Amino acid sequence: MDLDDLKHLLTALQVGDLSIDEGLERLRKLPFEDAGIAMIDHHRALRQGVPEVVFGEGKSTEQICTIVQRMVVHGDNILITRISGEKAHALSNIYPNGKYDPVANTYCLQQKPEKDLGRGKILIICAGTSDLPVAKEAAVTARMFNNQVEELVDVGVAGIHRLLAHTDILREASVIIVVAGMEGALPSVVGGLVDVPVIAVPTSIGYGAAFGGVAALLGMLNSCAGGVTVVNIDNGFGAAFAATRINRKKSS
Amino acid sequence: MDLDDLKHLLTALQVGDLSIDEGLERLRKLPFEDAGIAMIDHHRALRQGVPEVVFGEGKSTEQICTIVQRMVVHGDNILITRISGEKAHALSNIYPNGKYDPVANTYCLQQKPEKDLGRGKILIICAGTSDLPVAKEAAVTARMFNNQVEELVDVGVAGIHRLLAHTDILREASVIIVVAGMEGALPSVVGGLVDVPVIAVPTSIGYGAAFGGVAALLGMLNSCAGGVTVVNIDNGFGAAFAATRINRKKSS
């Protein structure tokens, strides 16, 4: 039920096509259908500059193709994350203009032109080359969400001068996503150098007592620098989504 | 806004006191107010035979008194859990007919007569005497929620004959709450002896590798017996609440 439906209901009441009791009954169930209205409004607002997203992991090639086929007719951009090369290949046969990124494990189908809906740039910093898949997932996502994106790779804290050599880039960003595994110390250093929001993404990179990203996650949650918030391990997509919300120009 | 308010709104529409646009505007915000209606219905239904409950832990004597004073005017029964003797004493000065249970750490103010709204009895079984505070919290709660309650104490698995000597009581229950610390094995044994629902409550009783109830909690979640579900550590109140829902006669 949308606003039009609601208008019809009220008109029917006013003109007597509907008794008060009947109206009452229909409105009694309304909240949740109305909630639907609210959501649609919200979704519409939200969707300005946001692609349709499919989480590819654990879905078969068939399932993904079916979903994409349903989405593609609306003309929106489509982003598939956590997709293997093999499945991406199958999609490419159907949608040859889609682009697969073998590092980010993403497949993008751009049906609308790229826009820049952000207040500034999203900078994605990556501690080591092993963290690249997560950083690239964030980068691809942020671009598909219509942000300008800059990337800085392999600037881990064990060679702090590599990071310090790029402070200009750090200061130009509007939001910074910092991707790091092992001890996860980079967001603390970055958070101390800038005054924009820093989103930390722990990665599962590391061995032994890295515990699949737990060490990095704890390090980031305990960051002694201000302005650092954290997302789930390896969640490059989630970081880019949050960064988009931060970077987005007020729609009004 | 309740059903009456809604009726007035519709009537105002019908008689022309409200334009369709005004009605639309008010109804647009309705979902969540209507949700309120739904909730009130629900709450009313729920509250048949349910006391007002105050979680006493971390609240000052003053705060508890203020809350109780607001509640008492509605004439409902009032249950305060996790309340210390000192605070209960303060309450008793104001409400001398309230009853404090120093083992269960509860304070009950009975303003309406006890009823039996259940299909049968709730049986509360307790592995050791140290688990008594949790078992008693469950017992007091279940009684205040208008159930018939039976208790069986100190029938832990290390002396399995103590439990086996009471199978008649086990079989008569409509729901069984099993409270146990340490290895938390009792619900498995009970679950194998009966065919009614068993709610397991791990307690923080034990030392060393009991880890404050984690050993018992894991034991219960891994119960090899069917029909066992689990609540949080030491959560006697929660177990009694769930048992009440299971035991309650269909209101219809």
Added chain:
Amino acid sequence: MDLDDLKHLLTALQVGDLSIDEGLERLRKLPFEDAGIAMIDHHRALRQGVPEVVFGEGKSTEQICTIVQRMVVHGDNILITRISGEKAHALSNIYPNGKYDPVANTYCLQQKPEKDLGRGKILIICAGTSDLPVAKEAAVTARMFNNQVEELVDVGVAGIHRLLAHTDILREASVIIVVAGMEGALPSVVGGLVDVPVIAVPTSIGYGAAFGGVAALLGMLNSCAGGVTVVNIDNGFGAAFAATRINRKKSS
């Protein structure tokens, strides 16, 4: 030793075929054989409307076939859980009227007609499509245990309106099983909307700090809503078993 054996023993005593000392000796060992009697009673009661169940995981096709062959002669319904397509295929060659559910990973051999032994419906709610295998295991199990079952899929808390649109269904249920992974928040919301028992099943769905279902498990154990109890991670079968006990009409 069953009741008949016991009768013979007592008769032998009464007619003098057995001395008191001989009787004493045989009865001294009785408890555990008698326990057997008690159990049989119990099992018979329990089995009214309960299929034979085989946990298929870790069993070879041969082992499963052997077990099923032994069971099938009793004419009971048979439910095999956690069975792969390959093994199910082998079974289908022998029992062509069995049904394999590739999502639930179950195989059902229905030898007796379906019955409805419940007080009401068991509703199974599922937060996301990835949680479907666990929800379906619960659904298949609950049906084989002779309950009426309704299912509600993909109503996770991040789009709360999807759930709110179905409150009628929620209120009609006699027990609700809520299956959710990731943050496991759905049971809290459901528990706040209804006044029937809610059984929460955490799933291992999620990545990073989901820790194979631990995040969802902890979320559910700490549910701020009343009446929620929890079973082991991915334990759809266990939830359905517990729900059956709750839903079953008193045999009396």
Added chain:
Amino acid sequence: MDLDDLKHLLTALQVGDLSIDEGLERLRKLPFEDAGIAMIDHHRALRQGVPEVVFGEGKSTEQICTIVQRMVVHGDNILITRISGEKAHALSNIYPNGKYDPVANTYCLQQKPEKDLGRGKILIICAGTSDLPVAKEAAVTARMFNNQVEELVDVGVAGIHRLLAHTDILREASVIIVVAGMEGALPSVVGGLVDVPVIAVPTSIGYGAAFGGVAALLGMLNSCAGGVTVVNIDNGFGAAFAATRINRKKSS
């Protein structure tokens, strides 16, 4: 060494008061001193609308007084977090115009007038009354950091209609801080209702398997809603700091 010092050095070089080798030697150490310059710039920028902050926990009354005395002379606003009533009382004797908040455990010394340096309002939502100290710490901090702040209390997911009744307030915010203990489910629901950044703060509220906030932390990290980032357990200050960075108008 600041920009003036650097200017003097270069002038001395240019006019020959310093040899190239002497200059080289002094500049060789410069990086880190220069880093100092950079930091000062940064700090100055940062400090626009930022108070001096003292973390009061584990510091004696004497230590706090000494630090405040050194700070007060610069005329900045001063915020002390995690300070007990007793210590705050001692401070009030010296600075009678300071304000102690006994719920937030903060002490504020406002020497400069409040400003609004934000793009919009920071909304702080609190699941239960027990989470109030953390929410209030966030609120006091955000105000001292020159943001407009709105608060919404006791809207936990177990009574979802309480939250839904306030969607207007949710939609007006520029950033939302969601404070919740126990299962930490509220940020997921909020994140699904709005399209602004959501910062989740797990609290140590809860018992048993809440594990001092771990359950809420994991729940929030695994949020199925987009745009949610997380800070450390009970870290109301950190959430407000991050929210300030998100809300701040570009200084340029």
Added chain:
Amino acid sequence: MDLDDLKHLLTALQVGDLSIDEGLERLRKLPFEDAGIAMIDHHRALRQGVPEVVFGEGKSTEQICTIVQRMVVHGDNILITRISGEKAHALSNIYPNGKYDPVANTYCLQQKPEKDLGRGKILIICAGTSDLPVAKEAAVTARMFNNQVEELVDVGVAGIHRLLAHTDILREASVIIVVAGMEGALPSVVGGLVDVPVIAVPTSIGYGAAFGGVAALLGMLNSCAGGVTVVNIDNGFGAAFAATRINRKKSS
């Protein structure tokens, strides 16, 4: 119901005072009462050389006194573990011949003469002086359980020669209890030097990553030496109980 009761029942049957149906009915419930009989037999056997034991922790002085008063009339020896000096003092006023051990935190009331019911000596080895309370609890318990006990203190692995200097004592023991905190390495070394059973007791001694005895517990469970079994953290009583069972001469 004990053997005498059972004899009466059978006699009543034989002489016709009880019908077969009546007997059947009474015997039907017998298993669990008979289980009682079996247990009594068992308990009697077990109790040869075993004191009555009270776990003092969490019990008030009053409760302990009440329990002891009930026990003392049977003339058995009484052992109270985990009892504070204050409570022990109260007991000493009533039972002046009882002995309190302030290191072991035990109180012993010896009403029967000491016996030696073991096959050999129980040796209790203690890694450091901080582990003494646990070692002493084991020693006092083992003596009250009528074993010969020898003690070896402060022979931790960091000064391995201290242990090696006592190999004769090691080889004379019939069972060895090894009490150690921190890294818990001592049982591995001892297990490699002897061929008798070794019971390892982790203690909560240590700091930081000792995690209250978890490090020692894991070390002991992973012992690379054969014949080592483990009890709970700080469980000197449990170790002595198990050692008693190992050391006990076959009663037959």
Added chain:
Amino acid sequence: MDLDDLKHLLTALQVGDLSIDEGLERLRKLPFEDAGIAMIDHHRALRQGVPEVVFGEGKSTEQICTIVQRMVVHGDNILITRISGEKAHALSNIYPNGKYDPVANTYCLQQKPEKDLGRGKILIICAGTSDLPVAKEAAVTARMFNNQVEELVDVGVAGIHRLLAHTDILREASVIIVVAGMEGALPSVVGGLVDVPVIAVPTSIGYGAAFGGVAALLGMLNSCAGGVTVVNIDNGFGAAFAATRINRKKSS
């Protein structure tokens, strides 16, 4: 250096072939070589009735064959644990009289006749059929260590009557090994029924919150029954080794 070498040294001293200083120097290094002597004694004692043992996991077929070839010449019995069928097959080609147990994953080469060196029987109890591999590893090991062994399978606590039906067997044992996964409750029940030592072996059987045997391990460490000690998860070999030490007749 053995006793003969030591004798020669002393004789050389006595007859003047060695100066006191030279003797001093050689004896100064003696401790550790002498320690060797002591160990040999010990090892000899230990080896009476003990096979050579090879831990097969992580060793290639070649490595195992090489080790066995070196061992076989001493004529001792040889036990290989954790060996796959494929590797066992390779061994069988060389030693056709060796026996592979595909459940226990062991390979036994019996070169000396079986003996019974124990004081009584070792009873191995197994909670469920899935725990069989661990129980069988214990059984094979205990037999190869020259003990009499009895086995009791599938007597888990959820059907307690199955265990109670075998109390005679329980009481005849000299040591009992209890193998259980999931909630690991069986040792508590067994420990309460007997008065002989009970060695608990947690297995990694179970799913979800069983955490690969951690739930069972914690359950067993927290056993409320006396006389229960614990070995590592799935460590059937270690349990049998410890049981052998307990069961062994004093060699003297």
Added chain:
Amino acid sequence: MDLDDLKHLLTALQVGDLSIDEGLERLRKLPFEDAGIAMIDHHRALRQGVPEVVFGEGKSTEQICTIVQRMVVHGDNILITRISGEKAHALSNIYPNGKYDPVANTYCLQQKPEKDLGRGKILIICAGTSDLPVAKEAAVTARMFNNQVEELVDVGVAGIHRLLAHTDILREASVIIVVAGMEGALPSVVGGLVDVPVIAVPTSIGYGAAFGGVAALLGMLNSCAGGVTVVNIDNGFGAAFAATRINRKKSS
């Protein structure tokens, strides 16, 4: 038995006061007594420049005084760690020239003059002022172990320029101890700036997901910088002990 005793034994043998068999018997037990000799040598070597150390925590004032009185007669320096002000005060009454450090919680009794036995300086770096007690414990210990010590305080990674401003000091050190809590990132940065050994000490400073030092510990174990090793949480003493071994000039 020391070297003199051994000499007497050999002489007795040579002059015939002892038979070879008697000598053999006494020497047979020698290993472990001899081990004692070896240890004494070792200990003597070790003790060059090493004080007697008492771990004060958990020891009563009386116990500490007794131990110190026994030690003081040997004229060695004495270091007591983890000692409270109250206990230190009691010691000062007896040994007025002892020095208590209320931050390090140490008490030093210097009976021998300070020496410098190191190859260079031990530098102790401290991330925040809250980490000072641990850093000071390390500093006091290192000085008592006769090393030159330098300290650098409050140079955490969130303000990286503070550290970079002191690279000269970093490069002059022979070993560096880095003390840090929260995310424990400082050792990684330091390890990347220098080429000397870095010993990382995690502290229990932090809250929430710092888990009493676990976050810092994991961060340090996963340090991406080379040459970093780690000691236990808060173990300033252990770090200084290890640093002493690294810094010590070869005694030869």
Added chain:
Amino acid sequence: MDLDDLKHLLTALQVGDLSIDEGLERLRKLPFEDAGIAMIDHHRALRQGVPEVVFGEGKSTEQICTIVQRMVVHGDNILITRISGEKAHALSNIYPNGKYDPVANTYCLQQKPEKDLGRGKILIICAGTSDLPVAKEAAVTARMFNNQVEELVDVGVAGIHRLLAHTDILREASVIIVVAGMEGALPSVVGGLVDVPVIAVPTSIGYGAAFGGVAALLGMLNSCAGGVTVVNIDNGFGAAFAATRINRKKSS
């Protein structure tokens, strides 16, 4: 920018080719570029006797070949760790004089002659044969870093005499790396026998409650012996790197 560049800048200033403002601007960015200078110095110093290192895990054969080709032109020695046989084989086709170690999983390309840059020997001790891969990684690394290395294998604590028989070797070392899995007790014993630095490396060897090296890690962190520091699980490379720093002769 290096020192020469800096000299040119200053000269340009002095001769007037650069205005003070231009110089100021360039110097403002200098810190981080200058930091670069410092790093180069540092790196040069560091690299004396240090090979180029490639972490092979997770890199494709192609990637490794590309990296090695870039490195090989500088004429440095090259060490690849965690490389599989297959990848090493591919490298050998290009660089036939490289050496693959199938136990250590390393590939070494020695372009410069071996040197001995250490103060003494690095001794690598290994508890069991299963720990060999980690010990060998440490040995190969230490040799490539130009140290003299000695190895001692299979001297675990369960047969302590095996270690004691080699005390001479222990005492000759300048640093000792101790590699151990399971309970990780060996470093404590070694640390008590020597007075040189001991670096403990936990390995993931063990099963059940070894938790992939956590038991060994905790054991080592809690070592009761002085002078023991710890690296990450299985981190043989890191231990050798730290040992090299300790062993290296002062370059001055």
